[in-house]
Amino acid sequence: MNMTTANTARLLITCEDKPGIVQAVSSFLYHQGANITALDQYATEAQGGRYFMRVEFELENLQSRKETLLQTFSQNVAERYEMHWRLAFVSDLKKVGILVSKVDHALLELLWRHARGGLACQITQVVSNHEDLRSAVENFGIPFHVVPVNKENKREAYAKIDELVQGDDLLVLARYMQILDEEFVSKWEMKIINIHHSFLPAFVGANPYKQAHEKGVKLIGATAHYVTADLDQGPIIEQDVERVSHDFTVEQLRELGQDVERNVLARAVKWHLEDRIIVDGNKTVVFQ
Template sequence: MTTANTARLLITCADRSGIVQAVSGFLYHQGANITALDQYATEAQGGTYFMRVEFEVNQLAARRESLSQSFADTVAGRYEMTWQLSAVSDIKKVGILVSKYDHAMLELLWRHARGLLPCEITHVVSNHEDLRDAVEGFGIPFTVIKVTKDTKAEAEAQIHEIMAGNDLLVLARYMQILSSDFVEKWPMKVINIHHSFLPAFVGADPYRQAYDKGVKLIGATAHYVTAELDQGPIIEQDVERVSHRYSVADLRELGEDVERNVLARAVRWHLEDRVIVHGNKTIVFD
């Protein structure tokens, strides 16, 4: 749904009777039409409840503030909800960080150019010059910010300044570990693609680790970035079967196909307000 009058509600609260009726009843009395509704409860009784509802309502832009206030007063407060109301017309701004590997970044740029990612990609920052032509070919600004052990804090300050105003940062194989200070400025607003099926093979060179272990499956994981390396809430994963005949190069080539699709799905789901973070897990209404 892409009309100016389409909105979404994401809701988290303690599970109890009457939530669906309260939300749907509220929207009914506002003259809204529900076009999609997904829900999940962690337990049959007494768990945590999650909901994503998409709806159409006339004159959304003019009524948005009053709609939010009314929902807070009549529904959210009563059920002690954590919630957010967003409009489909609010196009999210996305910045990308990348190093030398181009496959994950190019997948995002390609999909964006064809209208398959509902966002504005504002800037690509890299610690290498290699991908400038590829990025600028899509009409997107490209900036190189070198990173060394001694200049890491300064480099991150520059990245933060360039990316300020974005709703999401995507690490499309950015081969630098972000500091906890940087991550804290972007809580659950940074998505990373890790080239293994986490929690296996955390850290550097996971395809070599997988080869040495003799795995029969390789995969990729898209997750939110937290201060703890490769431990953030997982959004999406996928795997491919491999055999003893595969070299490290074979694993890497196959794995890159998995990476690009896993990252693209995770980014799209975030942009479409399909992800609710709960502790170190995610609820994904895909």
């Protein structure tokens, strides 16, 4: 851990928009001796809406001052404005568990970017309902667990997964082709990122690339989102598309779609790890 990392923190705030918030937060940090290195804010309305703020700052001897900082901010600023807030210390690497089935493109993109230093986290494990990707994962020195899931054992299977990922901060569904257990979802709400294909217009149901092919779409895309009880409908984090033409086969659509999926998922995970995302009801505020 270098000095910059050790002394860097990120403050994320959500509250009702009132005059003086920027002033209050920046005064607090100033008097602590902090140096603001990034500040983003967003209000849903010109006046009287919801207010969101992300401040990244550096503070000497941050490691030994964590507790005091949390307490002081809570008492001096947060309470006054009734803020929902959290302070993330860059030195506290987030722990990430990945769930996957048999298709490897999204998983490998994450493992590879992580191996090259592009994702600031600890990947604790990969959990799958199939054996297929064991060696691909273990090659990266990452533990691989198989938890088969079927109609009969669903409750137990997710209890088992829940136990495995107990210490994780974030779960990533890297093409995990099972509908999650409701109880599991409710416990992990907004802490799971999922990726799925997306098209204009949308196609619901099985074999979406085949549907897109039959309909002759000219763009295929992907959406990364947080998982909520309403399957595939949680707050959108990132989306992207690629252009296609009539002579793409279903297989070529799928191949290109997978390229989009892995890039979109990688960006979404990266932003989450960098504490750039605040969820606002059914949508996200992404401070880039």
